[in-house]
Amino acid sequence: MIALDHEFMGSVAVADTLRSEAVQAVEDMRAMGLHLELLTGDTQQAAAELARQAPFDQVSGGMLPEDKLRRVEELIAQRKIVAMIGDGINDAPALARAQVGVAMGSGTAVARESADVVLIGSDLGKFVETVRTARKCRSIIYQNFYGTLTVDAIGMAMASLGFLNPLLAAFIHVTSELTFILNSARLLPVRQPPQSEAMEQPAAGIVRQQAA
Numbered sequence: 001m002i003a004l005d006h007e008f009m010g011s012v013a014v015a016d017t018l019r020s021e022a023v024q025a026v027e028d029m030r031a032m033g034l035h036l037e038l039l040t041g042d043t044q045q046a047a048a049e050l051a052r053q054a055p056f057d058q059v060s061g062g063m064l065p066e067d068k069l070r071r072v073e074e075l076i077a078q079r080k081i082v083a084m085i086g087d088g089i090n091d092a093p094a095l096a097r098a099q100v101g102v103a104m105g106s107g108t109a110v111a112r113e114s115a116d117v118v119l120i121g122s123d124l125g126k127f128v129e130t131v132r133t134a135r136k137c138r139s140i141i142y143q144n145f146y147g148t149l150t151v152d153a154i155g156m157a158m159a160s161l162g163f164l165n166p167l168l169a170a171f172i173h174v175t176s177e178l179t180f181i182l183n184s185a186r187l188l189p190v191r192q193p194p195q196s197e198a199m200e201q202p203a204a205g206i207v208r209q210q211a212a
Helices: 020-031 044-053 065-077 089-097 109-114 125-160 166-187 195-200 203-211
Strands: 002-004 007-010 037-039 058-060 083-086 100-104 117-119
Touching (some): 020 125, 037 044, 037 065, 089 109, 100 109
Parallel strands (some): 037 058
Antiparallel strands (some): 002 007
């Protein structure tokens, strides 16, 4: 409260605010189908204010380290796959207990040592990128695995019917392997031209690159 000469002038409120990239990261994770819970040592009122800024599924305030650990264990007991993200000493027990502990690179050393994954910096959006990359890797692994089984099954059927000779078998084998290798190559990052080279090119060339 602020007063001047015993007359009330107004009030000042102090509260934590989420970074803009954190809000976007929460929205992206919700869009990916992830269930998000905010576990914080701040008061429940402060936690509720943070929840109004980002669409968390559940918010819990006043959480001590053992409370966070207990909540992670409850989720695991419900057969949930739990990823815990934290950066403080209070997060270390929960980070170590979760199936996937993720520490922010700007956090404490204890949190980084307790986690399975350490993100560079403090941008929560990097976790979104990590999940997307992991899901894409898993999808391609499944594609290659089931593709191999399909090709082998067709090959054995053809061989049992007498339609497969050594030359054709070698051709099918090499072709399928090259197909799976090219499919895996989709995970390779697309190289961007250096900024200096892009600036030296004419505007039409830059437009063509963007369109490509």
